[in-house]
Amino acid sequence: MQTTLQALAGDQKFNGYRVLQDQINHLNRRLNKLPAPFDAGALRQDVESLIKVIGDLASRRDLARLEAQLEKLSQQNDAVEQSVAPIKVVTNILRKQVDTVATRMTVFEETLAPHASRLTVSLQPAVVDALESTVNALEQRVNQLPDSHALANLRSQVEGLVSNQVGQLQQQLDTVQQQTQDLDQQHRTLRDWVHRLPQLLDSSALHNEVRYLATRVEWAENHLVDLQTRVGTAPTHELVLDVKQQQQSMGSENRAMLEQALEDATARLVVVYPFPHPAVLDDAMIQQFRQFLERKGCLDIGWGHLGQVSDRVSRFIDHRRTISPTENEFLFNRLNQLTELKKRYPDQFRFKVLGTDEYFLVCDRAYAVLGTESLTTTSAVFPEATVGVRTTDTGIIDALIERFDHPVLDENDAIAYFTRAATRYELGDRAGALADYTAVLVINSRDDIAFNNRGLVRYDLGDKEGAIADFTAAVQHNPQNFIAYSNRGYVRSELGDKSGAIADYTAALQLNPDYATAYFYRGLARTRLQDKLGAIQDYTEVLRLNAQDASAYFYRGLAHAKVGQSMDALRDLRQAAQLFETQGDSANYQQTVNAIKKLHKLMVSDNSDKPLVSNA
Missing domain, CATH: 1.20.120 (Four Helix Bundle (Hemerythrin (Met), subunit A))
Known part of the structure; x- marks a missing residue:
């Protein structure tokens, strides 16, 4: 166990x-x-x-x-x-x-x-x-x-x-560093170019040009001194030189001479320019004119022409549809200001058209300045220069005064006559324009533009048959002059020949399909012949070419009303009223508003027999 x-x-x-x-x-x-x-x-x-x-x-x-x-x-x-x-x-x-x-x-x-x-x-x-x-x-x-x-x-x-x-x-950083190095290199290159820029400029050429002009002026002065020494009591002549820098406007170099003359003159000043320029004739200069006249001085102004208004072109008879004051605001404003000076100082102020390209100035018979137009130089800094002579020679002074008081053109100078005729017409001198256009035709009897423009003068003077004759001569000498066809159609329509007017307008449109004026007046002629649908088509073409034409909207609206197209008529009349109001045309705006009111009443009462306007 x-x-x-x-x-x-x-x-x-x-x-x-x-x-x-x-x-x-x-x-x-x-x-x-x-x-x-x-x-x-x-x-x-x-x-x-x-x-x-x-x-x-x-x-x-x-x-x-x-x-x-x-x-x-x-x-x-x-x-x-x-x-x-x-x-x-x-x-x-x-x-x-x-x-x-x-x-x-x-x-x-x-x-x-x-x-x-x-x-x-x-x-x-x-x-x-x-x-x-x-x-x-x-x-x-x-x-x-x-x-x-x-x-x-x-x-x-x-x-x-x-x-x-x-x-x-790190790659991105390396790229940024490379770009920074490139920019730094470009900056250093730009800085080097800036330092080298004064060396690259043509300063030597400019200095040479100035030295050359100074040498010429010194030579001229010495030459004049020698002449005075020989003659003894000979009048003085002084060379006047004025250069225009690149940033200055054309005409500014002549302004200083004119202002100095206004200060020196006490009795009479005569000033003649080829044409009015905004750099010289501005509001401040008009005020200086007024101050000189207030000092009891006499001022005489002459122009060769009015600039672009005097170009060699055929003009249409109805200025309301061809010339707008806003397009020539400077010229219209200055003409109005000069007209006021003429009315206020009738015994001291005179204005004339010489018809030539002249420039001179006379101050109190004490001295005169004869100038030229700006001359082109080889300098980049001073691209233009005005050269003139200032003299006390009484013979030259008297001749210039006589030139202004009694201007006479060369009898064979067709350009001068044409320029003066166009300028006189714009200034309201119909008789003078008729005489000058006739002089042009004496020199050149086949000048279709002169025939056309003289026809305008005759129409304004009441000679409609003579105007038709001139327009006919214009198309005979130049069958491509579509404006002359339109002008003849305009006068024929006023004389009651509506069919002939429509034929002339149609011929003008065949030559120039985009000529809105011919469409407009052919529409009026068709309206008077009761061809309302044809008139609507013509007014529509006008609006295709110019969507801001208030008159075309107005008359197309009336034509729509005549054929029972009330809504289209109302739409066109409202558009016309809006455009008239925007353009500041109060008279036509009020007429359009009245037509709209009558159209509303007709639409309510269904009474289309009563016209919307009395002249339709």
């Missing part, structure tokens, strides 16, 4: 306890192989520092993408840490339990040894199996933990990702 107990005790002691101790030692070795715990807070600080450094290099989009990747890695790290933490706790608890079991086994053996001979010990296999199951489960969970190699791979992936992003940022 004792022998059996000792054998059993020895077997249980050495076998069960040895197996359990081996498992515990194996578990301890596995636990020792676990990687050392790391500080997540320190890792987060390192990541934030890295993000800050990358943020200084990368763009916002790249930084956001990198932050998202780092956040994902941080989440994975947190998940691993959360998985390891419970295992560590369980491992600590298990170690404590193993220690407790080992202690109890030692106490049990010490207690059992004295009674081994008298006791039969039987350990429960279930307890040992449960303990082995717990150890096996623990080993499985430990095996699932990432080992040091997995963590090294994770670290390598993070470092590779960061290295890739930093490489891209």
Whole structure:
């Protein structure tokens, strides 16, 4: 019995306890192989520092993408840490339990040894199996933990990702540095060119030009001195030179001479220009004219022509549809101001048209200045210069005064007569314009433009048959003169020949299909012949060419009303009223408003026999 107990005790002691101790030692070795715990807070600080450094290099989009990747890695790290933490706790608890079991086994053996001979010990296999199951489960969970190699791979992936992003940022930084170097190189090149610019300018040519002019002026002055010395009491002649800088406007060089003459003159000042120029004849100059007249001085102004208004072109008979005051605002304003001066100072102020390109100035018979138009120079700084002669020669002064008081043109100068005729016509001198156009035709009997424009003068003077004769002569000498056809149609319509007028307008449109004026007046002629639909077509063509023609909308609206198209008529009349109001034409605006009111009444009463306007 004792022998059996000792054998059993020895077997249980050495076998069960040895197996359990081996498992515990194996578990301890596995636990020792676990990687050392790391500080997540320190890792987060390192990541934030890295993000800050990358943020200084990368763009916002790249930084956001990198932050998202780092956040994902941080989440994975947190998940691993959360998985390891419970295992560590369980491992600590298990170690404590193993220690407790080992202690109890030692106490049990010490207690059992004295009674081994008298006791039969039987350990429960279930307890040992449960303990082995717990150890096996623990080993499985430990095996699932990432080992040091997995963590090294994770670290390598993070470092590779960061290295890739930093490489891209470095490439961008290198590109920016290269562009900065290029800009710096361009800046240095530009600075070199700026330093070299004074050397590149043609300063030598400018100085040579000035020296040349100074030499010529000195020579002229010396020559005049020599002449005065020879003649003794000969009148003085002085060369006047005025250069215009590149930023100055044309005509400004003559303004100073005129202002000086206004200050010097006390009795009479004669001023003749080729044509009025805004740089000379502005509001300030008109005010100086007025001040001179207030000092009881006599002012005589002469122009050769009116500029673009006097160009050689055929003109249409109805100025309301060809000339707009806004297109020649300067000329109309100055003519009105000069007309006011004429009315206020009738005995002191005179204005004439000479018809030639002349420029001279006479101040109190004391001196005169004969000038020329601006001459082109070879200087880039002073591209134009005005040269004149200031003289006290009484013979020259008297001749210039006589030229203004009794202007006479060369009898063979057709251009001068034509220019003066056009200017006189614009200034309202119909008789003078008729005489000058007749002089042009005496010189050139085949001048179709002169025939056309003389026909306008005859029409204004009431000679409609003579006007038709001139328009007919114009188209005979130039069958392509569509304006002369339109003018003849206009006069024929007024004389009651509506069919002849329509034929002339049609001929003009065959020559120029985009001539809106012919469409408009052919529409009027068709309206008077009761061809309302044809008139609507012509007014529509006018609006195709000029959508802002208020008169075309007005008359098309009347034609629509005549054929019973009340809504179309109302629409056109409202558009016409809006345009008349926008254009400041109060008379036609009020007439259109009255037509709209009558149309509303007709639409209510359905009485279409009553006309909307008396002259329709």
